[in-house]
Amino acid sequence: MGTKLNNAAAGTANYVDERTSIGGFVKFFARKIFPDHWSFMLGEVALYSFIVLLISGVFLTAFFVPSMDIIHYDGTFPTMQGVEMSRAFASTLDTSFEVPGGLLMRQIHHWAALLFTASILFHMARVFFTGAFRKPREINWLIGFTLMIMSLAAGFTGYSLPDDVLSGNGLRIIDGIVKAIPIIGTYISYWLFGGEFPGEVLIPRLFTAHVLLVPALILGLIALHLFLVFLHKHTQYPGGGRTHKNVVGLPLFPVYTAKAGGFFFVVFGVIAFMGAFFTINPVWNYGPYDPSPVSAGTQPDWYILFVDGALRMMPGELWGFPFEWVIGGYTLSMNLLIPGLIMPALLFGFMAFYPWFEAWATGDRGEKHVLDRPRNAPVRTGIGVAVITFYVILVLEGSNDIVANLFHLSLNDLTIFFRYAIFILPVVAFMVTKRFCMGLQRKDRELVLHGNETGRIVRHENGEYIEVHEPLDEQARWIAVNYDDIAPSVVAPSHNDRGVARKGHKFDRFKHRLSRFYFEDRVSPVTPSELEEAQHHH
């Protein structure tokens, strides 16, 4: 039996290899080494929830009708009997109440979508804080960033498909933002909606985007993303034996095939659990889209909250200064353009191009394969926390009615507080985080120089009491001392020795200022001679 199977396998392998030369490929991939760390699973969660989205999405396409034709409902759900609604909404109800497993699949799909966007952001944060975006991975960062944007597009187009009151209002908000675009805004709105809002073509168009265009782009970009991960070989956390020139870990086959493959099923299991037990987007309670009703406490899906928060926060007029301007009879709504387009563009632009900014500002040009511990890059970590603070304030403002209700606060006071907080708190967060990182670095120095406190008190013959400190073992010490200690760049003098002004001096000074911003305050790692001196002291 065993030999027969082996023969069959060998025969198949031979057949395939003679036609594809897959042998070299398998040789290259099968025992490829991947390092182990829990944070490397965040990207996997994103990938796996996308696969769950594809599987559950195929199920849903079998029952969803992407049509805005108006019908009168006559399905099994009692409170909607006879209500006018689009076919899209009716088919969503039918999927939920007449297809066994249909509601489960809808909920699995929706939970998976929320998990997809969330895991992408957490994965991005991991990559950012550990410096995994540095050379040679800048392009892959950009691909990952595009995937993040695509996940938002996938989420929003999907959220809008059931054509319920909430999704319809979401589209109406999009329409409002689009119309604010100078000159061509109304035309873009007509282009999207096929005429006046809401029109009769939007759902079919969103459907095509949601099931074809966006997923195809995501799939292609994922393939590229993973190809580059293989090409670059995975980054690794610092530790004994780990250098920029090697990768230490376990082989893809069988260890990661089992671990990562198994993890897919765990992610699927978690999503299935949520789909089975936690109701999400109960559109049958909201009712079909109608431009007139809306209730308090309406929230978009979480990943849109930051834009919604910005829209809520931006005042129409502040201290008598209006943010809607009429110039030569034409209307320019800065109260929409700033939160709806300019803020996201600046935020996303900064995120997309940060790797180049940092490389340029710090002048660091080598290939980096060992990750930074976040504390060892205090300014970058500070920037990251500042951006997260900015984002979280927007998300909180996006749910300000819920927050105000929950904590019995005045909605208006909360919004006014956030209007200040959005400018102040990120700066505070930056400074506090930077200090925190440097404090941790000093703690590392302290541990390397003086070891761990053991709690054992020893009395010397001469009556002196000391606490015994246990030196770090060499692995722990290596992690604490093995990081780059980069000094700020030095500017060449503005005039050369003959007194002639040097070209580009001003630019150099600007770069020097940036370099100082990154590296002025720094804690250098302990050197062996320092350690020796410290030991001498005792």
Next chain:
Amino acid sequence: MSQSDQSQETTESDSFQDPGVPYHRPRLADKDPKAAKRAERQVAAMFGISILGTVIAIWAYFGLNDMGEDVKSIQQTNTVIGIGVMLAMFGIGWGAIHWAKTLMRDHEMVEERHELRSSDESREGAIQNLKDGVEDSGIGASKEGVPRRGLLKGSLITAMLVAPLALLVPQIGNMGGDWNVGLLRHTMWKKGTRLARDPDGTPIKASDVTIGSAFHVIPEGLNEMGHGKLEAKAKAIVLMVRLDPRDLTIQPGREDWSFDGIVAYSKVCTHVGCPVALYEQQTHHLLCPCHQSTFDVSDGAKVVFGPAKRPLPQLPIAVDDEGYIIATSDFDEPVGPSYWDRLKTPDGTLTPEEGSH
């Protein structure tokens, strides 16, 4: 040579030595065959749970499905199928991971990296190949015998840039419907249209409107519309309230727009167009639940808080012979969110109202 490389070199003399890959500690299953056998049984049991989960899901589909057609039973079916799927997935996942963690290799291996940059040789080869190709094509610097064909390069690029328009112009051109953005200026309201209740469409008598009450209003006849009903409704929704006339500040030029304390305002928010549906009787404030723009109904629906800049447009109303409330005209400005030329009439001049300012 870059800066960081240099600094690394200079500190080489006084830096710690890499201690190498940490010592590998064997696991219980590595040392004890009994523990290994136990782990094997655990993994098999987890795979067994997965199979059980699949059975549960299929049983729930067939077995629970014909219990009834009501909503409750189908929800039960859904939950049980979900439990089955969950176990089917968890079983495989945990089994495989447990297998890897207890029985597969956990002794770390080292693989060397190579600089990503191609070798100088292959770079030169690549450049040479490209050069040769360029020469063969004649688009670059000419070699003997191959004349330079600059005309081709320019015309090809132009053709390639222009060709997509042949598809895009008809496609994009068709997507906007009739492109009649002038429709945004008008709503269904006109002189004599009765104000009717939303959603049932029955007209409202002035005598029905008590002080302090608020009515969600649509134009009479909207419900009977077939095509374009939602588009019309999206612009025409109105909120009507009756205030004590002493509380009402009538806006200059709008003396005859209200009736005995009854005022009607567009329900489409001037921010991004959500329905401004929440009326607070005590403060006479209208609140938009989407972004909390707050309008003061007693004072021309001016903005008192939030992101909106402009007051809600007012619908001029009167009462007809039968006592029903009617509109005396359409809104005098476009309703809803601002857009670039909202103050221009289609022929490019300012609207009369704006021009008089």
